[in-house]
Amino acid sequence: MRRYRLRETALILVCQIGLLAGLLAAWEYATSSSKLSAFLFGSPSAIFGFLVQMWNDGSLIHDTYVTGLETVLGFLLGNVIGTVLGLSLWYSRFLARVMQPFIIALGSIPIIALAPIMIIWFGTDLASKVAMATLSVVVVALVTSYKGAMNVDQDQINLMRTLGAAKRHIFTKLVVPSSLGDIFAGFKLTVGFALIGAIIGEFMSSKEGLGHAIFKAGSLYVIPKVFAALVATIALALVLSFIVGRIERLLTPWRQVP
Amino acid sequence: MPSSALAVAAGHDVPPLRAEALRKVFGEEDENPVEVVGDISFALAEGEIVSIVGPSGCGKTTLLNLLCGLIPATSGTVHWYGQPAAGTPKAVGYMLQKDLLLPWRTALDNVTLGLEIRGVPDGVRRQRAHVLLDQLGLHGFADHYPATLSGGMRQRVALARTLAHDPHVLLLDEPFAALDFQTKLLIESDTARLVRKERRAMLLITHDIEEAVSMSDRVLVLSHRPTQVKSVYTIELEGDRMDMMAARHDPRFGDYVAAIWGDLEIRPQ
Numbered sequence: 001m002r003r004y005r006l007r008e009t010a011l012i013l014v015c016q017i018g019l020l021a022g023l024l025a026a027w028e029y030a031t032s033s034s035k036l037s038a039f040l041f042g043s044p045s046a047i048f049g050f051l052v053q054m055w056n057d058g059s060l061i062h063d064t065y066v067t068g069l070e071t072v073l074g075f076l077l078g079n080v081i082g083t084v085l086g087l088s089l090w091y092s093r094f095l096a097r098v099m100q101p102f103i104i105a106l107g108s109i110p111i112i113a114l115a116p117i118m119i120i121w122f123g124t125d126l127a128s129k130v131a132m133a134t135l136s137v138v139v140v141a142l143v144t145s146y147k148g149a150m151n152v153d154q155d156q157i158n159l160m161r162t163l164g165a166a167k168r169h170i171f172t173k174l175v176v177p178s179s180l181g182d183i184f185a186g187f188k189l190t191v192g193f194a195l196i197g198a199i200i201g202e203f204m205s206s207k208e209g210l211g212h213a214i215f216k217a218g219s220l221y222v223i224p225k226v227f228a229a230l231v232a233t234i235a236l237a238l239v240l241s242f243i244v245g246r247i248e249r250l251l252t253p254w255r256q257v258p
Numbered sequence: 259m260p261s262s263a264l265a266v267a268a269g270h271d272v273p274p275l276r277a278e279a280l281r282k283v284f285g286e287e288d289e290n291p292v293e294v295v296g297d298i299s300f301a302l303a304e305g306e307i308v309s310i311v312g313p314s315g316c317g318k319t320t321l322l323n324l325l326c327g328l329i330p331a332t333s334g335t336v337h338w339y340g341q342p343a344a345g346t347p348k349a350v351g352y353m354l355q356k357d358l359l360l361p362w363r364t365a366l367d368n369v370t371l372g373l374e375i376r377g378v379p380d381g382v383r384r385q386r387a388h389v390l391l392d393q394l395g396l397h398g399f400a401d402h403y404p405a406t407l408s409g410g411m412r413q414r415v416a417l418a419r420t421l422a423h424d425p426h427v428l429l430l431d432e433p434f435a436a437l438d439f440q441t442k443l444l445i446e447s448d449t450a451r452l453v454r455k456e457r458r459a460m461l462l463i464t465h466d467i468e469e470a471v472s473m474s475d476r477v478l479v480l481s482h483r484p485t486q487v488k489s490v491y492t493i494e495l496e497g498d499r500m501d502m503m504a505a506r507h508d509p510r511f512g513d514y515v516a517a518i519w520g521d522l523e524i525r526p527q
Contacts, residue, residue, distance in 0.1 A: 155358055158328050162352035163372035163423070173371070177362050254362045254403040 042224035050228035059213065064232050066209040067198055070126060071240065074133020075187075075194035081134070082141025083183055089142075090149035090175055091167070107139040111197055115204040129201035129209070136197030137190040141183075148182030149175050181255075184248040191240050199233070210236070272340040273301040274427045274459045275325065280334035281484075282320055294320045296484030297334070302427065305457035307450070309470035312480030313522055318463045321485070322431050325461070326352060338427075351425035355432040357416040359404040365391065365415045366400040372423040383422070390418040394448055410441035417445065421452060428453060428460040434469065443502045446473055451500040467522075471495075471514045472505035479521045489521050 024044045030036040031043040038046070054060035089096040114135055122128035152175050160170045202211025210233045217225035249255075282295040294317040302308055312318050323329045325336055327346045336343040338350075359368045366387050373383035391400055394414040404412055413433065420428060433449075434442045450473055453460045464470050470477045474493055481488040495508040505511060 153358070155354060155356060156360075158323075158326075159352060159354070159358050160371075160375070161328065161346050162326055162350055163375050164346070164348060165375045169375050173375070174360070177360070180362075252362070254405065 039221070040223060042227050046224035047227045047231065050222075050225045051231065054213075054225075054228060054232075060232060063208060063210045063213050063229070064236055066126075067129075067195070067202065067211060067233070068236055068240070070129040070198040070201070070209065071133055071191070071194045071236070073126075073130045074197055075137055075191055075240075077130065078134040078137025078194065079141045079183075079187065079190060082138040083145040083186075086142040086145030086147075087149050087171075087176060087179060089146050091171065096146070103139065103142060107143065111136050112200050115200055118201065119205050124205045124207070128204075129198045129206070132201035133194040133197035136193040140190050140193060141186050144182050144186035144189075145179055148179030151182070152178050180252060184244075184252065187244045187248065188241060191244050192237060195233070195237055195240070273303050273337075274339055275302040275461070276300075276337040276340075277325065278335050278337065280321070280324055280336065281332045282317070282324055282329070283332045286332065293484035295324065295331075296486050298480075298485065298487055299334075300478060300487060302459045302461055304426075304459055305454070306476070307453060307460045307462065307474045308476045308478060309462045309464055309474040310478045310480060311464060311467055311470050311518060311522065312485060313482055314465065316480050316482055317485040318465075318480065319431055321480075322429055322461075322463055326350060326429060347427075349424075349426045351420040351423070351428040353416055353420045353428070353430045353433045355435045357404070357412040359412055359415055359419075361404050364401050364403055365396065365407065368404065368415055369418045369422050371419060376423060386422060387418065390421055391415070393452065394418055410437055410445065413437060413445060414448070417449060417452075426458055428458060429463075430460065431463045432465065433462075435464070435466065442469070446502045447500055449473075450502070454500055467515050467518050468506070468511075471511060471518070472502045477514070477518060479518055482523070491518060 027036075027041070028044045031038040031041055051060065054063075089099065111132065115132060118128045118131045118135070122131050156174060156178075157170055160174055165173070198209070199211035199214075202209040203215050206212040206215075210229050213229040214226050214233070217223075217229060278299050280295060280298045281293070284292045284294060298321065300308070310318055310321070320329070324331050327336070327343055338347045359365075360371070363371070366384065369387035369390060370378075370383040373386065378386075388400060391397065394417060396411060396414055396418070399407065399411065404415070407415065413436075417433070420430075430449075434445055437445065446469060449460075452458075462470065462473060471491075471493055472495075477491040477493060478487050479489045479491070480486065491514060493514060495505050495510060497504045497508065499505065
């Protein structure tokens with residue numbers, strides 16, 4: 001059974017690599033044989049060339065670092081604020097009902113519409129991008145953690161009460177840990193949102209970062225460089241969600257049933 | 259324990275739990291109020307095991323929640339050691355069909371939950387939990403997470419958690435209903451042993467007539483909604499009352515089961 005599954009995993013990996021290689025080969029062939037304009041569509045070899053060039057002049061690492069830092073800071077800030085607010089709304093039904101329309105209103109604002117204000121308030125450096133990333137995260141984190149807190153089994157709460165638990169015991173020993181599942185599911189979602197927020201911030205006004213590189217290369221019609229920065233963005237997203245997954249596994253050992 | 263102090267203060271003839279003319283109507287302000295519990299009175303004596311059986315949906319669980327103070331009664335009173343109840347009583351152990359174990363806690367940490375809430379020191383509560391887990395045949399499983407235990411083992415952990423704070427009265431709502439027959443007999447026997455040896459009182463809500471007869475000193479049969487006590491059986495069986503298999507060997511066992519079955523008026527759906 002286990003060997004069978006291992007073989008299936010290997011087959012899936014081979015298919016994935018094959019699909020990617022086929023796509024790149026077709027793209028390369030189409031642009032080199034002038035069936036597609038290399039100017040408009042770039043080509044895998046040109047993208048690779050730009051990646052090497054950006055690696056050599058240090059901008060690849062630097063821009064990835066800047067965007068990564070903005071994303072991580074926004075992710076952390078947004079999740080801490082959102083989760084604390086979301087969980088504390090469990091404490092007071094009254095407050096939750098008062099806040100509900102405001103949360104829905106805040107959640108329905110397209111984050112990009114806030115970018116100009118964030119630039120004005122926080123300047124063109126790191127702070128405004130972190131603010132954008134935070135805003136992209138905070139409402140999602142709030143809603144998922146509140147939902148998690150409200151989904152706690154009523155029988156479980158009754159049991160805690162018969163064991164003599166006060167509301168604060170129920171909160172710390174039951175509501176918070178049982179919401180962790182939803183909160184972590186939110187982490188996986190919001191790490192992507194934080195990256196989008198940071199990139200949008202960089203698009204608006206910036207001197208560095210992957211969003212800056214994409215925007216600048218796009219304005220100059222250097223399409224392969226746009227793709228090169230995009231590749232770096234995708235790599236950053238993959239690395240960040242991998243790390244979030246690892247942290248989740250580390251913090252919820254009871255979920256891994258041997 | 260505060261409960262034993264209460265017991266001493268009240269004298270031994272005062273029952274630990276007494277319900278008096280208990281009624282519960284849901285949706286009283288609505289057009290169609292539903293009377294679920296209609297005038298129930300009974301007492302649970304010290305060291306006594308009483309079962310409550312009744313037709314499905316007759317309000318057994320509502321009755322239990324009234325007794326625990328989890329929901330307020332429409333009228334009537336619940337007395338704990340002669341005192342009218344206010345909120346959730348301190349010396350009660352509560353257990354349901356769902357084990358309600360917290361998945362992020364090990365078996366041991368699940369058992370100590372109630373002691374933790376009461377502020378019992380770590381060393382004391384761990385020791386108490388180990389003793390209980392050993393008594394229930396879970397030696398060596400203290401550090402296992404619930405997800406790695408079988409249904410029977412999980413329910414044993416739940417029983418240990420129920421007993422950990424040394425409650426004088428146990429209120430159990432179909433705690434063994436989800437278990438297979440063999441496991442059920444074993445856990446029933448363990449429960450009877452732990453309850454009878456420590457002279458605890460136990461109220462068992464069940465739909466399993468054989469379970470009610472084999473475990474209890476008395477069986478109360480409830481009627482359809484609004485539920486009332488329809489009949490009371492005092493169970494007298496030969497032999498070891500802590501062995502559920504032995505109980506079934508007594509010829510009167512079958513008579514009790516048949517009589518209670520007749521009282522239940524189970525109608526074809």
